[in-house]
Amino acid sequence: MSAPSGAPFNAQFNLPVRVYYQDTDAGGVVFHARYLDFMERARTELLNARGFDLARFADESRILFMVHGITVRYHRPARLNDLLVATARAASLGPASVEFEQRVERGPDLLVEGRVRLALVDRDRQRPVRMPAVLRQILETSG
Amino acid sequence: MSAPSGAPFNAQFNLPVRVYYQDTDAGGVVFHARYLDFMERARTELLNARGFDLARFADESRILFMVHGITVRYHRPARLNDLLVATARAASLGPASVEFEQRVERGPDLLVEGRVRLALVDRDRQRPVRMPAVLRQILETSG
Amino acid sequence: MSAPSGAPFNAQFNLPVRVYYQDTDAGGVVFHARYLDFMERARTELLNARGFDLARFADESRILFMVHGITVRYHRPARLNDLLVATARAASLGPASVEFEQRVERGPDLLVEGRVRLALVDRDRQRPVRMPAVLRQILETSG
Amino acid sequence: MSAPSGAPFNAQFNLPVRVYYQDTDAGGVVFHARYLDFMERARTELLNARGFDLARFADESRILFMVHGITVRYHRPARLNDLLVATARAASLGPASVEFEQRVERGPDLLVEGRVRLALVDRDRQRPVRMPAVLRQILETSG
Numbered sequence: 001m002s003a004p005s006g007a008p009f010n011a012q013f014n015l016p017v018r019v020y021y022q023d024t025d026a027g028g029v030v031f032h033a034r035y036l037d038f039m040e041r042a043r044t045e046l047l048n049a050r051g052f053d054l055a056r057f058a059d060e061s062r063i064l065f066m067v068h069g070i071t072v073r074y075h076r077p078a079r080l081n082d083l084l085v086a087t088a089r090a091a092s093l094g095p096a097s098v099e100f101e102q103r104v105e106r107g108p109d110l111l112v113e114g115r116v117r118l119a120l121v122d123r124d125r126q127r128p129v130r131m132p133a134v135l136r137q138i139l140e141t142s143g
Numbered sequence: 144m145s146a147p148s149g150a151p152f153n154a155q156f157n158l159p160v161r162v163y164y165q166d167t168d169a170g171g172v173v174f175h176a177r178y179l180d181f182m183e184r185a186r187t188e189l190l191n192a193r194g195f196d197l198a199r200f201a202d203e204s205r206i207l208f209m210v211h212g213i214t215v216r217y218h219r220p221a222r223l224n225d226l227l228v229a230t231a232r233a234a235s236l237g238p239a240s241v242e243f244e245q246r247v248e249r250g251p252d253l254l255v256e257g258r259v260r261l262a263l264v265d266r267d268r269q270r271p272v273r274m275p276a277v278l279r280q281i282l283e284t285s286g
Numbered sequence: 287m288s289a290p291s292g293a294p295f296n297a298q299f300n301l302p303v304r305v306y307y308q309d310t311d312a313g314g315v316v317f318h319a320r321y322l323d324f325m326e327r328a329r330t331e332l333l334n335a336r337g338f339d340l341a342r343f344a345d346e347s348r349i350l351f352m353v354h355g356i357t358v359r360y361h362r363p364a365r366l367n368d369l370l371v372a373t374a375r376a377a378s379l380g381p382a383s384v385e386f387e388q389r390v391e392r393g394p395d396l397l398v399e400g401r402v403r404l405a406l407v408d409r410d411r412q413r414p415v416r417m418p419a420v421l422r423q424i425l426e427t428s429g
Numbered sequence: 430m431s432a433p434s435g436a437p438f439n440a441q442f443n444l445p446v447r448v449y450y451q452d453t454d455a456g457g458v459v460f461h462a463r464y465l466d467f468m469e470r471a472r473t474e475l476l477n478a479r480g481f482d483l484a485r486f487a488d489e490s491r492i493l494f495m496v497h498g499i500t501v502r503y504h505r506p507a508r509l510n511d512l513l514v515a516t517a518r519a520a521s522l523g524p525a526s527v528e529f530e531q532r533v534e535r536g537p538d539l540l541v542e543g544r545v546r547l548a549l550v551d552r553d554r555q556r557p558v559r560m561p562a563v564l565r566q567i568l569e570t571s572g
Contacts, residue, residue: 020473021483022319022466024312026366027201027266031308032210033179037451040176044449044510054450055510058170067175069216077209077269080312081473081484123170126220163330164340165323165460169453169509176451180308187306187367197307198367223455224330224341313487313552318496319465326462344456353461355502363495363555409456412506 012089013046017104019082029077035112036070039102042088043116050138061132062123068097072114082106090139096120096128098139154284155232156189160247162225172220178255179213182245185231186259193281204275205266211240215257225249233282239263239271241282297427298375299332303390305368315363321398322356325388328374329402336424347418348409354383358400368392376425382406382414384425440570441518442475446533448511458506464541465499468531471515472545479567490561491552497526501543511535519568525549525557527568 025031091101104112120129168174234244247255311317377387390398406415454460520530533541
């Protein structure tokens with residue numbers, strides 16, 4: 001389960017995320033769907049940190065990541081101006097898919113945890129596509 | 144489990160939803176977290192259709208619905224200017240919680256389906272609160 | 287400046303818009319940028335009401351509307367579960383642009399008013415494009 | 430017009446902002462209203478950098494910033510995975526208001542520029558409130 005270099009497969013990426021008014025709702029806390037935005041940011045920055053540019057990938061290979069399924073549990077609410085950490089870790093890889101394990105934390109507190117399953121699909125025909133080796137290697141290796 | 148009128152507990156509410164640029168992303172389809180927004184709209188309009196005003200409820204009773212967990216599966220993408228239907232059905236009721244079964248459809252096609260579990264919490268202390276009878280009755284009855 | 291049928295150039299389109307938690311912020315009111323979303327919905331439905339499908343237009347003609355400038359004044363806040371009306375009216379047409387006059391109202395009250403200027407651009411090169419006659423006619427005519 | 434320390438009134442704050450799928454639309458660029466979100470982040474971090482916590486301010490003083498007016502001009506579009514800078518500068522102060530001058534840049538290119546006028550209002554009655562001295566000093570001073 002580890003890459004040839006010995007780097008652990010399950011290396012986790014941590015992204016600081018600030019809560020702004022735009023993320024909150026009239027209940028005084030972060031709106032539940034906004035945590036999925038925070039998680040998307042963490043997944044993208046995990047890839048950026050490993051030299052993988054999603055936008056160039058979509059342009060050059062015509063391959064998109066499509067979210068296939070999500071499971072999220074909410075434990076504690078985040079509030080305006082909180083400084084959070086959104087984490088991302090590629091927990092399992094399929095031939096044409098990846099499942100990320102993600103959390104949103106505030107200091108020692110786990111606020112939200114989720115699993116996000118993404119499929120690689122051809123941009124034009126929306127059909128599953130085998131994961132390119134370069135992407136597989138990146139998801140198996142820490143930055 | 145049915146109301147005196149015989150209306151079924153599991154009556155489903157259907158809300159038409161149009162897809163605008165604001166809902167889409169650079170992949171050319173609706174961004175995955177936006178379907179949760181569509182589902183929230185359907186839950187709210189189910190309540191409105193039954194005479195239950197969430198905003199007044201929050202003000203008067205100091206009780207909020209807090210999303211506790213979500214599970215969503217994405218089958219087919221929605222696209223710009225699609226006219227969708229978002230559905231909501233109270234699938235199960237707990238003493239202080241409700242689970243909605245929800246779908247997003249385009250004509251005969253199921254695009255997205257989800258389960259959204261909400262807890263009733265005290266607005267000020269964020270503690271679980273027993274569901275008021277009026278709300279329980281509304282969730283058990285069709286409009 | 288009017289269509290052959292005599293329909294006024296400046297016919298206004300009115301779209302009902304409900305305020306959900308997703309639109310509000312921790313200040314208890316609608317977040318200021320969300321009114322721009324409401325305005326986009328009204329512009330799109332004005333076009334739909336006149337038989338003009340933005341998505342097909344983008345696909346077939348490779349032309350996009352790009353927002354070029356906005357001016358918005360906020361008079362009164364909208365709140366959770368308010369039922370608003372978002373209006374759109376094509377106030378002036380240029381060779382490759384259109385300016386919409388838009389309002390968000392709650393009953394007799396004007397909450398927000400704005401001017402949104404859009405340019406027609408070629409999708410691939412992002413260069414200004416002359417407005418097709420069919421679109422010009424639609425914007426000059428009421429539904 | 431400068432603080433005792435000699436720091437210029439118009440010191441500008443710069444916030445790096447990454448563009449994610451959540452910010453883009455089916456036109457392949459950032460959706461126009463999302464730039465207002467980027468600008469809100471820059472205003473908030475300008476305050477945070479100067480030790481002013483908006484959330485605590487709202488709780489303790491019962492005062493909110495309400496957006497009163499915006500003027501935005503869009504010059505060039507931002508794209509997926511772009512690394513932008515959102516700037517904020519308090520350009521003028523009134524007794525109960527502040528106007529920010531803001532830009533969104535990508536390297537040497539100005540993409541979007543705006544003026545955002547905010548009023549200070551009492552949270553409960555939504556009436557204008559005189560700007561507290563501590564806030565005035567912070568807006569007049571660089572970090």
